[in-house]
Amino acid sequence: MSEISLRKARSIIKTTLAKGREMDLKPLSVVVLDAGGHIKAFEREDGAAAGRFQIAHGKAYGAIMLGMPGSAQMARAEQQAYFMAAVNGVFGGQVIPVPGGVLVHDKRGNLVGAVGVTGDTSDNDATAALAGIEAANLVGTA
């Protein structure tokens, strides 16, 4: 299934934001992309900065395009910065290689999309995303 349903996407966003409130994080922004990397749903909490959509999208989009979650992208960036910089370029500037970009699979192992979260530290962003994905009965790889 490459088209994550809007119902699942809403659920992921809802629980991700709830996790953020539970962890007392800064205002979060959450995007859900389908397996083709196309935007399914998005919400930016009140108080979040104007450009948070682009950051959230960059995390999730990079995960889909590279098949690598944020933590793996960050490891690569730290090891070979010029490669990830070039990757950013080849994708029109749309890749942000840090935690918070989480690949989403269904229970049978099919890629169904990606979630991008931004607003707090990258690690906390990723934690919130994983909570949202799990509550939607899907599998997140951060």
Added chain:
Amino acid sequence: MSEISLRKARSIIKTTLAKGREMDLKPLSVVVLDAGGHIKAFEREDGAAAGRFQIAHGKAYGAIMLGMPGSAQMARAEQQAYFMAAVNGVFGGQVIPVPGGVLVHDKRGNLVGAVGVTGDTSDNDATAALAGIEAANLVGTA
């Protein structure tokens, strides 16, 4: 107030999509921008094409940047096509000058954002948007 609340944004999207179901429209995609043109929330209904985010965004973004709702942009495009083509260029390709891009003001006349709807005919997109905005106790100019 330039920051339309997430609560209002969700309400607009919810009612816009409900209007679409009531009118039996094709799957819709709805974006809400704040008064600065920044994305607050978005939903793409199941069955909607992959690129509908960009179309919805282009309608709403053009409305904010030009201070002109979709119908006015369309009138200008029909009268002076090269001007609107140049405007699309100067905004990095981000302006789609047809109905469905609706400016949103509060009851005191302050601009609070814009809604972009795509999926059915432009006129039906605009009708659905107006319903969503009205139900959120705001004023839409299509």
Added chain:
Amino acid sequence: MSEISLRKARSIIKTTLAKGREMDLKPLSVVVLDAGGHIKAFEREDGAAAGRFQIAHGKAYGAIMLGMPGSAQMARAEQQAYFMAAVNGVFGGQVIPVPGGVLVHDKRGNLVGAVGVTGDTSDNDATAALAGIEAANLVGTA
């Protein structure tokens, strides 16, 4: 002299805006570029739409890059729209070919810059620009 002084640029903007108030125009936005096409000064009146800088700049920048004031660019666009569309492309989307982009020369005929005005009708934009340029003891070609 290719570097129009900041003093002259401020004067042009001040008188252009005053002319707009005198003509009871909609809120105007005025940019002054030097002869190299680089931004010297800019003001956007309260109530003007968010994207008016880009429109004003597009008018003035096109005038400098083509050596053609707005009226001449518009005549070309009406006669050969695909050419002006291609010109917009080759300049990265930065050319808006309508009145309001005015070339500025000194009294000895040297190009010193360009002014771009937007906010009301293109013709009124150009009229306001000419008033500002004239009051700065320079020569405008609209």
Added chain:
Amino acid sequence: MSEISLRKARSIIKTTLAKGREMDLKPLSVVVLDAGGHIKAFEREDGAAAGRFQIAHGKAYGAIMLGMPGSAQMARAEQQAYFMAAVNGVFGGQVIPVPGGVLVHDKRGNLVGAVGVTGDTSDNDATAALAGIEAANLVGTA
């Protein structure tokens, strides 16, 4: 209030430039953006390089889009260069992460815009900006 008034913007620029003269800085360029990141006013002093608008704008724009003043962006860039490089990419090259991009709030804590100053050292640029913002009875965060 997201729309910083033109009156306030002019005042900020005037005092920022005066501070630059008082500190005997190199020619400065100053941009004022509203809370949505849209250009309200700009001035480039005589003798300043041709491209200073883009640098000033990049400092202020990044501050608005990230919700982080220049000093914070610089700290992030020094700690995680590939992240800020990617952020520059995702915002179309429009983010310059060094001091001189100053967030502006009113006395009640509402974000009203950002100021970008360039021309001397980044720290001196920031100092001049803070003087301009303070004289306009607003609060700057550098």
